Amino acid sequence: MSWEGETPKYLVPHPNEEDAEFWQGARRGELRIQRCTTCGLHQHYARMLCIHCGADTLEWVTASGQGTVYSFTVIRQNGVPPFKERVPFVVAAVDLDEAGARVLAAMPDVAPEQAQVGMRVHATFRLASDELGFVDFAAS
Numbered sequence: 001m002s003w004e005g006e007t008p009k010y011l012v013p014h015p016n017e018e019d020a021e022f023w024q025g026a027r028r029g030e031l032r033i034q035r036c037t038t039c040g041l042h043q044h045y046a047r048m049l050c051i052h053c054g055a056d057t058l059e060w061v062t063a064s065g066q067g068t069v070y071s072f073t074v075i076r077q078n079g080v081p082p083f084k085e086r087v088p089f090v091v092a093a094v095d096l097d098e099a100g101a102r103v104l105a106a107m108p109d110v111a112p113e114q115a116q117v118g119m120r121v122h123a124t125f126r127l128a129s130d131e132l133g134f135v136d137f138a139a140s
């Protein structure tokens with residue numbers, strides 16, 4: 001199953017100063033996350049302060065895209081297009097290999113019965129607009 005295709009206007013992200021790097025990176029095929037230069041841990045989504053130690057010493061790094069499913073759910077009902085046509089689908093909380101960062105994302109190519117806590121996954125990228133992208137995950 002592929003979720004390629006035109007993104008409905010109401011789903012195109014509206015980046016702000018804090019998270020634009022994430023959305024623009026996804027468009028380039030890069031998973032951009034923040035790393036704290038004080039404690040060395042990572043975080044996603046983007047914030048002004050480190051969620052681990054509170055420092056404001058954050059830099060952007062490109063993550064490997066590799067991760068492990070921490071938890072997941074199966075979306076079985078959604079009346080809003082394009083999700084209406086996509087159900088059932090899996091949404092997972094993925095712990096990236098970069099310590100400290102957890103990403104909530106869809107796994108369009110993982111069937112609900114295949115999804116497992118602990119499964120290894122990798123980031124994939126999908127167009128959101130000419131300038132922005134979405135991050136999904138797929139089984140490794």
Ligand SMILES: [Zn+2]
Pocket residue numbers: 036037038039040041050051052053054055
């Ligand atoms: Zn920190």
